[in-house]
Every structure is written in C-alpha cells, then in structure tokens.
Amino acid sequence: MGMTMTQKILAAHAGLDQVKAGDLIEAKLDIVLGNDVTTPVAIGVFENAGFTKVFDKDKIAIVLDHYTPCKDIKSAELCATARNFAHKHNITHFYDVGEVGIEHALLPEKGIVGPGDCIIGADSHTCTYGALGAFSTGVGSTDMAAGMVAGENWFKVPSAIKVELKGKMPEFVSGKDVILHLIGLIGVDGALYKSIEFTGEGVSELSMDDRFTIANMAIEAGGKNGIFPVDEKTMEYVKDRFKRPVKVYEADEDAEYESVVTIDLSTLKPTVSLPHLPSNTKTVYEVAGLPIDQVVIGSCTNGRISDLRIAAEILKDKKVAKGVRCIVIPATQEIYMQCIKEGLAEIFIESGCALSTPTCGPCLGGHMGCMSAGERAVTTTNRNFVGRMGHVESEVILASPAVAAASAIAGCVAAPTLD
Numbered sequence: 049m050g051m052t053m054t055q056k057i058l059a060a061h062a063g064l065d066q067v068k069a070g071d072l073i074e075a076k077l078d079i080v081l082g083n084d085v086t087t088p089v090a091i092g093v094f095e096n097a098g099f100t101k102v103f104d105k106d107k108i109a110i111v112l113d114h115y116t117p118c119k120d121i122k123s124a125e126l127c128a129t130a131r132n133f134a135h136k137h138n139i140t141h142f143y144d145v146g147e148v149g150i151e152h153a154l155l156p157e158k159g160i161v162g163p164g165d166c167i168i169g170a171d172s173h174t175c176t177y178g179a180l181g182a183f184s185t186g187v188g189s190t191d192m193a194a195g196m197v198a199g200e201n202w203f204k205v206p207s208a209i210k211v212e213l214k215g216k217m218p219e220f221v222s223g224k225d226v227i228l229h230l231i232g233l234i235g236v237d238g239a240l241y242k243s244i245e246f247t248g249e250g251v252s253e254l255s256m257d258d259r260f261t262i263a264n265m266a267i268e269a270g271g272k273n274g275i276f277p278v279d280e281k282t283m284e285y286v287k288d289r290f291k292r293p294v295k296v297y298e299a300d301e302d303a304e305y306e307s308v309v310t311i312d313l314s315t316l317k318p319t320v321s322l323p324h325l326p327s328n329t330k331t332v333y334e335v336a337g338l339p340i341d342q343v344v345i346g347s348c349t350n351g352r353i354s355d356l357r358i359a360a361e362i363l364k365d366k367k368v369a370k371g372v373r374c375i376v377i378p379a380t381q382e383i384y385m386q387c388i389k390e391g392l393a394e395i396f397i398e399s400g401c402a403l404s405t406p407t408c409g410p411c412l413g414g415h416m417g418c419m420s421a422g423e424r425a426v427t428t429t430n431r432n433f434v435g436r437m438g439h440v441e442s443e444v445i446l447a448s449p450a451v452a453a454a455s456a457i458a459g460c461v462a463a464p465t466l467d
Contacts, residue, residue, distance in 0.1 A: 109139075133254060352379055
C-alpha cells in the first residue's frame with residue numbers, strides 16, 4: 049500500500065522505508081517552536097529534569113507573541129523566563145518585541161520552515177506550515193521540552209482525508225471561506241487525529257496566503273495536520289527565504305484515505321462561523337444584519353498582507369460604523385512596514401480603525417480587544433468558543449478579512465462590496 053504525503057515525510061524523518069496509519073514512530077525534528085505562553089512551561093520541564101543543553105540552537109524557535117507587548121506583570125514574567133532561556137542557550141530564532149511577529153506568519157516569512165520539514169510547536173496552530181508541504185503539528189509543552197533536548201518526538205502515524213479542490217473562487221471568496229466551508233461539512237471532530245491532504249486542480253488557484261489560512265485551521269476540524277502539495281507557487285515563495293535543501297514529497301497513487309471530500313471552489317460564497325463552534329457555518333447572506341460591537345482583522349490565520357490589502361480596499365474612503373471598534377493587526381513587522389509603504393496604514397487610521405503592533409492579543413482574549421458581557425465581534429481569527437475573546441457571555445463570529453471589513457462599515461454582519 050502506498051503512502052500519503054504526511055506518511056512519507058514521517059517515514060523519512062524516522063529513517064524508515066514505510067509507515068502506515070497507527071504506527072508509533074520516533075522522528076527527527078527540523079524545528080521545535082514555542083511562544084511566550086507555552087515556552088515557560090517547557091522550560092520548567094526542561095530544567096526540573098536536569099537538562100542543561102538544547103539539541104541544536106538553530107532548530108529551536110521562541111516567539112514572544114501572545115501577550116506582547118506585555119499586558120501585565122504575569123505576562124512580563126513569562127516573557128522574561130523565555131527571554132533568559134533563549135539568551136542562555138543562544139537560541140538563533142528568538143523574536144522579541146520590536147522584531148516579533150505572530151509565530152505562524154513569522155516562521156514562513158523568515159524561511160525558518162519549509163517543504164519536507166517535520167515540525168512541532170507548542171501551539172495548536174503549528175499546522176499552518178503544511179501550506180509549504182511540511183508536516184507540522186501542535187504539541188504540549190512537555191513534548192516541546194523533549195524536542196528541545198532530543199531533537200526527536202514520538203508520533204502515531206495519522207490516517208488521512210483527501211480534500212479535492214476544483215474550480216476557481218469567485219470575487220470576495222478566499223482561503224478562509226474554503227476552510228470554514230470544509231469545517232462546516234465535516235465538523236470540528238471530522239478529521240480527529242487525521243491528516244487533511246489538499247489536492248486537485250483547484251490548489252493551483254489558491255495563493256500561498258490562502259493555503260496558510262486553510263492549513264492553519266486544519267486543527268479546527270480536529271486534524272493532526274493539514275498539508276498541500278509543493279508546486280510552483282510554493283517554490284516561488286520559499287525562493288530566497290528557505291536556506292536548507294528543499295525536500296518534496298508526493299502522495300503515492302495508491303495511498304489510502306479514509307474518505308474523500310470534493311469542494312467546487314466556484315460554488316462557494318463568503319462564509320461565517322456563528323458562535324460557539326467553527327463548524328456552525330452559514331453564508332454571510334443568511335445572517336447579514338446581525339448587530340456587532342467589534343471587528344478584529346489579523347491573527348495567525350488572516351493577518352498577512354493580502355488580507356490587509358482586501359480589508360483596506362473595502363474600507364478606503366469609508367468610516368467604521370459608530371459604536372463599532374475595528375482593530376487591525378498586521379501579523380509581522382515586515383507586513384506592518386508594507387502597510388505603511390502601500391498606504392494601507394493611512395486607510396485604516398482614516399477610516400477609524402485602531403492599528404496595532406503584531407500580537408496574538410485579542411484572538412485568545414489576551415489583550416488589545418477583549419469583550420465584555422453581551423458584546424459580539426466579527427473576527428478573522430480561528431476560534432469562536434465560549435469566552436474565547438473575553439467574557440463568557442460575549443460572542444465571536446469567524447469571517448474573512450473582506451467580510452470583517454464590510455461588517456465594520458455596516459455596523460453589522462455584512463457581505464463585502466466595493467460600492
């Protein structure tokens with residue numbers, strides 16, 4: 049029996065010719081990632097176990113992005129713990145305030161991750177790097193600690209779901225709408241501990257930013273990882289970024305999949321997820337007019353330059369509705385600078401948005417946009433669980449940047465338009 053893309057990458061990193069779903073393997077790691085929330089826990093495990101040396105200072109990334117710039121004393125202490133560890137062990141890929149970005153946008157941008165890699169991160173949205181044709185998955189802080197010590201990790205080889213994409217996306221439909229549609233189809237546990245492998249002619253129609261968004265939210269369907277084939281767009285993206293040898297893996301023709309889901313991109317409409325599950329999907333036209341109090345455009349899901357360009361295009365020469373707070377968060381310093389150079393920052397500020405330094409902030413109810421009881425937000429983030437963005441009686445609606453920008457102007461859930 050043939051292997052899927054994910055199985056081939058895991059086999060290669062385990063030094064095996066063949067693996068199958070359910071096998072327990074020990075695979076070598078190319079990158080071990082942590083942030084300001086999870087790294088201090090991993091450091092505690094690392095030091096309490098008596099370890100004094102990391103396996104490779106060039107293969108660990110520590111990104112202070114969740115509660116930074118530090119919102120309070122506790123977050124400052126967490127950052128200090130991670131900062132001191134990074135300095136002590138001379139960690140090459142350490143990113144602090146002023147040069148930081150949201151980790152899952154920053155690592156691809158910096159060329160730290162690339163095709164064929166095996167990556168773990170103490171953050172559930174580490175699956176983002178599957179957009180590059182890598183196996184990447186979220187783990188707990190204890191696994192991060194083990195990875196920092198050994199450069200290896202145990203895995204149970206996942207079975208797979210094949211998602212065949214065909215057609216072209218209509219105007220105002222993006223990768224966010226694709227993944228929300230998929231989660232609506234299969235549910236938040238539809239891919240539990242499975243690899244979601246995206247294939248088909250429609251893949252070539254997706255930009256890299258679309259692919260990052262889709263892979264990022266594989267976990268919201270329960271997926272162990274999401275992964276895309278490496279094509280010309282992938283190679284163009286990693287060119288001049290990724291310095292290690294590119295390794296391309298392709299699924300065998302006789303690879304085994306538990307199920308196949310076909311999505312005709314041309315039939316999709318702007319889609320939102322209503323509270324309190326990402327699978328609670330509707331087209332924007334079905335829920336247009338629902339009042340809102342806040343809009344957030346950013347996050348590791350949709351804070352890239354193409355996301356901000358479409359939001360700015362819709363917001364240009366318009367104003368955020370009275371009584372609505374619109375917070376725009378470029379995902380990295382480089383993207384922030386692009387916003388300034390392209391005039392997007394001016395558009396956001398003139399329209400009445402708050403423009404933030406890169407941070408995860410409001411996505412997890414950390415800072416820069418927490419909500420009180422009874423408030424409702426349209427946001428380009430990835431989760432809308434109870435209390436995700438503040439009070440347990442607040443509500444989060446997941447949407448694309450185009451829908452979020454249109455909703456900010458309308459003061460309610462609204463379909464995007466350039467009129």
